[in-house]
Amino acid sequence: MVNKEGRQGLTLISPTLLYALLMLAAPLAMVVTFSFWTQDYLEVNTTLTLNNYREAWSQPLYRVLIARSLSISLIVTFVTVILAFPIAYYLSFKVTRRKSLWLFLITVPFWTSYLLRVFLWKVILGYNGVLNTAFLELGFITEPLTFLLYNANAVVLTLAHAWAPFAILPIFVALEKIDRSLLEAAEDLGDGPLRRFFRITLPLAMPGVIAAILIVMIPTVGDFITPKLVGGTDGLMIANMIQIQFGKANNAPLGAALAVTSMVIVAAISIVIFLTGKRLGGRVK
Amino acid sequence: MSVKRNKPIIELNKVTKSFGTFQALKGVDATIFEGEFFSLLGPSGCGKTTLLRMIAGFEEATSGTIVIGGKLMTGIPANKRPTNMVFQSYAIFPHLSVGDNVGYGLKTRKLPKAEIAAEVEKALKMVDLGGFSDRAAHELSGGQRQRVALARALVMRPKVILLDEPLSALDKKLRDQMQVELRNLQRSIGITFILVTHDQEEALIMSDRIAVMFEGEIAQLASPEELYRHPVSHRVASFIGVMNFLKATTTVADDQEITLNIPSLGTVSVPASYMPAGMDADTVKTIGIRPEMLTILFDDADKSTCRVEGTVTSTMYYGDMTYYSVKLSDHDDDVTISMRNTAGRSIVPAGGLVQVGWGVESIVLFK
CATH class of the missing domain: 2.40.50.140 (Nucleic acid-binding proteins)
Structure with missing residues (x-):
């Protein structure tokens, strides 16, 4: 039984729903289906098989790539959230006037394309880049540093910068929602600023922190532009391999199996993080 | 009925407070005695809440001094003052159980766990919430939240409990009941209560003495009966009753x-x-x-x-x-x-x- 209001609601969301089904659910279903098929040179053999998964899970190369993707993404997440928290905190607690201007400024990096921002890091970190030139001119170094670019660190740096606003905003919102009288109550009951932060502010900001972690971690595991442009060979991640399988290697089923595998792993990690956060943080009503 | 005049517990000397060009308090002098139920009564914007927050240590006086229990409070933060507050919004920590809310301050004092649990239960019994320790904060009704906030202050055994319009969020029946309960509780434990309220009836029912405030100044400080019978000005007279x-x-x-x-x-x-x-x-x-x-x-x-x-x-x-x-x-x-x-x-x-x-x-x- 759907009442009038319910029908209205369905009508309103149906374009979006249709779009989501077509553009999200259908490709997802295709990828999953593909992962059980086999590529026979130019044709696809549609006999169901687990061979792709066997290969994806047993080949050391793929394992290394998945492990590296996860570790890079976790480091990026950690760095981003740790750096975003003080900014969000400052915005929420110390900025009293022109808060919206500050928020607006935080979104400024989005005005340029993601690709352009990655390239900018290349310009900054490169052999003849901004950093090396500056250090040479200042006499800190005698020849350009080569460890800046084309490795996992460069990937972490670039991704952390690109995703910072996504981490700042949910934490900011969570901090904004904290009733300031709770902080006064904690102080009134004898807590100094530090104890109060760990007993009240942080637990109550936890939903925002968890959101930030998930928002940054999930897409960065699958990022392939940044590792391709600044990652070099030991900065390559699983998404690059998936791209290769779908493209040059012409083995879409294997690519699909790798994609599904990393998707399952990310989902599992997300659930663990979500549950841990729920236990650590506050039930915010 | 005259109030037993004990030792002074709070002395306010020419306390002023300015926010920018706005003068919230224009030199308040008052002495509050040990064991007294003292009310700050006035319309909104008269400076009563500001004064209470200054006693609690959330605001610094622009000039003048506040002495609590013989000690000058200038520069002493809220967490080091012998006062505890019952907030208007109750400020119950939403992520903690009732027991953890009430025991919050004792944990800061690093008391043993068993002792905290015993003290918490005792305080909860005092406000008729015995056995509520394990409840989640969001399971409580408005009246219960108010009691938890009170227990959380009581358990600290402060020299003074500050109440910022604690009953304003309750419905009329519950408010009438809580007025009597609060009064009786204060009498039985003997801790000084300072109540901020805009409700003249509430102030009359509960207080030993009332300071009526208008525009940052005390217009009259007297017992409820004195205040009602001999108001010193038109304004006081029409604010207290008709x-x-x-x-x-x-x-x-x-x-x-x-x-x-x-x-x-x-x-x-x-x-x-x-x-x-x-x-x-x-x-x-x-x-x-x-x-x-x-x-x-x-x-x-x-x-x-x-x-x-x-x-x-x-x-x-x-x-x-x-x-x-x-x-x-x-x-x-x-x-x-x-x-x-x-x-x-x-x-x-x-x-x-x-x-x-x-x-x-x-x-x-x-x-």
Whole structure:
């Protein structure tokens, strides 16, 4: 039984729903289906098989790539959230006037394309880049540093910068929602600023922190532009391999199996993080 | 009933507070005594909450000093003051259980766990919430939250408990009940309570003494009875209950008696002791009489009562009471008369001529 209001609601969301089904659910279903098929040179053999998964899970190369993707993404997440928290905190607690201007400024990096921002890091970190030139001119170094670019660190740096606003905003919102009288109550009951932060502010900001972690971690595991442009060979991640399988290697089923595998792993990690956060943080009503 | 005058617990000396160019407090002097139930009463924006927050340590005084328990509080933060606050919003920590909320401050004091649990249970019993320790904060009703907030302050055994409009969020019935409970609790434990309220009835019911504040200043500091009977100004008189004002001028005054010409009542002589401090006979411009001090006289009334004729302009029926608006003369606005409804006495309708009885002893003199 759907009442009038319910029908209205369905009508309103149906374009979006249709779009989501077509553009999200259908490709997802295709990828999953593909992962059980086999590529026979130019044709696809549609006999169901687990061979792709066997290969994806047993080949050391793929394992290394998945492990590296996860570790890079976790480091990026950690760095981003740790750096975003003080900014969000400052915005929420110390900025009293022109808060919206500050928020607006935080979104400024989005005005340029993601690709352009990655390239900018290349310009900054490169052999003849901004950093090396500056250090040479200042006499800190005698020849350009080569460890800046084309490795996992460069990937972490670039991704952390690109995703910072996504981490700042949910934490900011969570901090904004904290009733300031709770902080006064904690102080009134004898807590100094530090104890109060760990007993009240942080637990109550936890939903925002968890959101930030998930928002940054999930897409960065699958990022392939940044590792391709600044990652070099030991900065390559699983998404690059998936791209290769779908493209040059012409083995879409294997690519699909790798994609599904990393998707399952990310989902599992997300659930663990979500549950841990729920236990650590506050039930915010 | 006089208040036992114990040692002073809080001394406010010329306390001022400015926010930018706005002066929230303009030099407040007051002494609050140990074991007292003290109320700061006033309309919103009068500075009462600011003053309470300054005692708690959330705001610094712009000038003047606050002394609590003999110690100067200047520069001492809220977490190091011997006061605890019950917030208007209750400020119950949403991520903690009732027990952890109440035991919050004891944990900061690093008491052993078992001792904390025992103290928490004791405090919860005091506010009739025994056994609620494991409840989640969001399972509580408004009244229960209020009790938890109170228990959280009580458990700290502070010198002073500060209450910032603690009952304003409760419905009328619950509020009436909590007023009595709070009063009884304060009496039995003997901790000084300072209550901020804009509800004059609440202040009258609960307090030993009340400071009525207007625009950052204490207009009058007195016991509830004194405040009601002898308000020092028009403003205090109309803020505490209802007061009828009638024009008056002094005709003769000596050490014994003041004779007043009151157009609506006639010539009246009152004892010189009625003159409030700081006023002299020439400055009397109005007199005040409370609605319950005026009566509508029926045929069975005592013939010796002072009386004046008036016309009923409107009536308001409250069940137990009837409020009459009565025009006494063209010189003054209609007066309000409250009459207890008794069996067999009908309500006088608007337009009816009535005899209004009054007594000299109920007259208050004003500038």
